[in-house]
Amino acid sequence: MKRQEELNRRDKKAGKGKKGVPNRKKEKGSQKKELDPKPTEEGLIEKSGNEAKKGRENKNRMEIKSKKKDKREQKGEKNRKKEENRKKEEKSPAIKIKFLKSAPSIGEAPEANLVEIALLGRSNVGKSSFLNSWVGVKIAKISSTPGKTRLINFFEAEVEGRKFRIVDLPGFGYAKVSKSIRQEWSRNLDQFLRQRRSIKIFIHLRDARHPELEIDRQLEEYLKTFLEKDQQILTIFTKVDKLNQSQLAKLKEKFPTALFISNTKKKGFREVNREIEKLLWK
Numbered sequence: 001m002k003r004q005e006e007l008n009r010r011d012k013k014a015g016k017g018k019k020g021v022p023n024r025k026k027e028k029g030s031q032k033k034e035l036d037p038k039p040t041e042e043g044l045i046e047k048s049g050n051e052a053k054k055g056r057e058n059k060n061r062m063e064i065k066s067k068k069k070d071k072r073e074q075k076g077e078k079n080r081k082k083e084e085n086r087k088k089e090e091k092s093p094a095i096k097i098k099f100l101k102s103a104p105s106i107g108e109a110p111e112a113n114l115v116e117i118a119l120l121g122r123s124n125v126g127k128s129s130f131l132n133s134w135v136g137v138k139i140a141k142i143s144s145t146p147g148k149t150r151l152i153n154f155f156e157a158e159v160e161g162r163k164f165r166i167v168d169l170p171g172f173g174y175a176k177v178s179k180s181i182r183q184e185w186s187r188n189l190d191q192f193l194r195q196r197r198s199i200k201i202f203i204h205l206r207d208a209r210h211p212e213l214e215i216d217r218q219l220e221e222y223l224k225t226f227l228e229k230d231q232q233i234l235t236i237f238t239k240v241d242k243l244n245q246s247q248l249a250k251l252k253e254k255f256p257t258a259l260f261i262s263n264t265k266k267k268g269f270r271e272v273n274r275e276i277e278k279l280l281w282k
């Protein structure tokens, strides 16, 4: 017994538990020491070296990221400017415009001392919208209810110092007014269109969704009955945003000399400017 006690005491001293099993507490402590040695100066230097390396790497990564972001932003900005310029071009920024007066008939019209462009077409086809989109200013009244424009509206325009007038006319084929008013309108309009020799371009606006209307065919025939050599008809289809690609392609094939625009999408106005410039000044 004494011998055993002696042996136990020696084991305890040597860090072992009962029956030669190493003392767990001490073992744990010593393992911890091995796994997590006290940082030596070298360790600290090495550790701080690694951290600095990591920091540099992070910084580089961040710089690359922010450069990429900058590039993306620059590209976005470029595209935005490009789109803005395209829109500006479509709007023809060179046109200055002001409202001159409204007249119910030719008797009240301003003196015919400038070349004029008349906007003709069915009610609701987009005559007033066309004027606004073309000049880039909301100057003519628009309405989803047909018959908005009831008078002959004169606008004075100027492009690069050259003055001309735009005449926004009431639409034809508007059924909601009484027959007598309609007859008076058409009498006034007929007189105006026949006698107003200062009109150099009759812009005939037609709805791209209904290209074969009898009323549009009749208008063209009617205009041709009094058209002078220095007067032209320019057919423009509106609302092309309502057509799909193949419908638009078919329409273009059928009307090769016409122009095609969308007032809502502001499309087709470059061609409009080019054509008007050619017809009005050359």
Ligand SMILES: Nc1nc2c(ncn2[C@@H]2O[C@H](COP(=O)(O)OP(=O)(O)OP(=O)(O)O)[C@@H](O)[C@H]2O)c(=O)[nH]1
Residues within 6 Å of the ligand: 121, 122, 123, 124, 125, 126, 127, 128, 129, 130, 141, 142, 143, 144, 145, 146, 147, 148, 149, 150, 169, 170, 171, 172, 238, 239, 240, 241, 242, 261, 262, 263, 264, 265
């Ligand atoms: N989707 C589409 N809608 C259009 C376009 N042009 C005009 N509109 C719409 O058509 C409606 C009639 O437009 P207006 O410009 O007032 O037509 P208007 O020919 O002057 O009509 P009246 O003055 O009644 O003869 C409005 O609701 C416009 O927003 C176009 O190109 N696309």
Ligand SMILES: [Mg+2]
Residues within 6 Å of the ligand: 127, 128, 129, 141, 142, 148, 149, 169, 171
């Ligand atoms: Mg109108």
